[in-house]
Amino acid sequence: MSLKGDSLIPQFGPVWLQVGTLLDGGSDVPVRDGHLVYDGVRILHAGPALPSAAILRDGQTAPDAILPQHTVLPGLIESHAHLMLEGGVEDTARRSDYLKLEEADMLARATTRLQRLLAIGVIAVRDAGDKKGVGLALQKKFRSDDRPLMPYVDSPGAAIHHEKRYGGFMGRPMEEYPTIQTCVDGRIAEGAHRLKLIATGIIDFAKGTVTSKPQMPLGELTEFVMASRARGKQTFAHCSGNDGVSNCIGAGVDSIEHGFFVDDDQLARMRDADIAWVPTFAPVQFQLDQPGILGWDESVCANLQKILDAHAASLVKATELGVRIIAGSDAGSHGVPHGWGFLKELSLMEQAGLSPLQVIHAATGAPATRLEFAEDFGILRVGAKPRFIITEHNPLETVANLAKAKTVIFDGTVLMGPAGSREPGM
Ligand SMILES: [Zn+2]
Numbered sequence: 289m290s291l292k293g294d295s296l297i298p299q300f301g302p303v304w305l306q307v308g309t310l311l312d313g314g315s316d317v318p319v320r321d322g323h324l325v326y327d328g329v330r331i332l333h334a335g336p337a338l339p340s341a342a343i344l345r346d347g348q349t350a351p352d353a354i355l356p357q358h359t360v361l362p363g364l365i366e367s368h369a370h371l372m373l374e375g376g377v378e379d380t381a382r383r384s385d386y387l388k389l390e391e392a393d394m395l396a397r398a399t400t401r402l403q404r405l406l407a408i409g410v411i412a413v414r415d416a417g418d419k420k421g422v423g424l425a426l427q428k429k430f431r432s433d434d435r436p437l438m439p440y441v442d443s444p445g446a447a448i449h450h451e452k453r454y455g456g457f458m459g460r461p462m463e464e465y466p467t468i469q470t471c472v473d474g475r476i477a478e479g480a481h482r483l484k485l486i487a488t489g490i491i492d493f494a495k496g497t498v499t500s501k502p503q504m505p506l507g508e509l510t511e512f513v514m515a516s517r518a519r520g521k522q523t524f525a526h527c528s529g530n531d532g533v534s535n536c537i538g539a540g541v542d543s544i545e546h547g548f549f550v551d552d553d554q555l556a557r558m559r560d561a562d563i564a565w566v567p568t569f570a571p572v573q574f575q576l577d578q579p580g581i582l583g584w585d586e587s588v589c590a591n592l593q594k595i596l597d598a599h600a601a602s603l604v605k606a607t608e609l610g611v612r613i614i615a616g617s618d619a620g621s622h623g624v625p626h627g628w629g630f631l632k633e634l635s636l637m638e639q640a641g642l643s644p645l646q647v648i649h650a651a652t653g654a655p656a657t658r659l660e661f662a663e664d665f666g667i668l669r670v671g672a673k674p675r676f677i678i679t680e681h682n683p684l685e686t687v688a689n690l691a692k693a694k695t696v697i698f699d700g701t702v703l704m705g706p707a708g709s710r711e712p713g714m
Pocket residue numbers: 368369370416618
């Protein structure tokens with residue numbers, strides 16, 4: 289039996305698939321010859337056992353499709369992206385023009401990408417902040433009655449930074465408010481699903497290190513985390529440089545984003561405090577791959593390589609230690625297109641030394657169980673949303689196979705994913 293789109297649509301009742309390999313997003317061992325039963329709303333059965341007749345259509349005794357060469361895995365969760373931006377725009381002048389677009393224009397452009405993102409296999413996006421309200425608007429759109437075909441989105445709204453410090457393009461300063469508590473309340477009133485904190489500046493690649501002092505000292509970060517937690521919200525922190533990482537760990541943020549220059553002791557503390565790590569290789573790798581665009585010379589390239597090598601070693605160490613690793617590409621950043629940039633990030637994590645299954649977990653079950661999304665997805669389990677990928681290109685050989693043609697099921701809709709590594713407008 290081959291894969292026919294029609295047979296996958298649950299129009300007359302649940303669909304029963306038998307597949308060669310089933311990756312549920314959490315288990316360390318793939319299920320061989322697995323069974324998956326779903327309808328348009330939820331997964332009814334997933335695992336090695338045959339489904340019970342009670343959940344099948346009346347009289348059904350055989351699967352709707354038997355796919356011995358195919359793998360099924362949860363749809364991918366992009367846990368760090370800036371949906372307002374178009375990362376595939378590489379020209380620096382065009383890039384700054386893009387940043388000058390009106391809110392409505394940015395939102396319109398972001399909206400056109402949503403269905404394409406789904407077809408690439410990205411079924412959920414944790415937006416990482418914008419001051420133009422695009423992430424919040426998309427979050428609202430997803431939760432509306434006339435929701436278009438789009439990935440789940442949640443957003444922190446504008447990231448929070450210090451006046452005159454890094455982050456102005458994606459955030460608003462905390463100085464707008466008299467206290468940290470009122471700042472948190474203000475973001476929540478605007479609709480923030482979680483709080484994005486800009487704890488540090490960025491790496492100075494010419495010097496090969498983070499030269500600026502952390503923006504937010506430990507006390508301030510702690511106050512943000514406590515205020516957010518008291519209001520039932522998670523925090524995620526933009527952070528690079530050893531001192532900044534220490535502050536974020538001490539404050540107990542839910543996840544550290546980027547985390548360049550993290551050391552092994554800090555990784556152990558992150559594991560102990562269950563602080564997740566989103567390493568975001570892609571934007572730095574882009575600078576090394578295309579040094580001409582940013583005018584980098586050999587010495588800067590040597591710095592970039594050194595930083596990436598250390599980051600890769602830390603990722604392997606983190607995995608050995610048991611730090612919760614979550615995949616996010618920083619899509620929207622220079623040279624990191626939405627969707628395709630995320631698949632590239634997964635490949636970079638594999639090249640750093642993770643197994644394909646570890647990378648897949650970082651893009652599915654790990655964020656699903658740590659990031660408190662408003663819906664249940666990312667793990668193939670009974671009751672979860674039916675959002676998954678079917679592919680005949682085995683992702684356990686290499687996650688690069690996820691960039692090949694595939695079928696994406698999203699709440700009963702079937703999308704045929706394009707093969708490739710990029711497309712315009714992302
Ligand atoms: Zn970011």
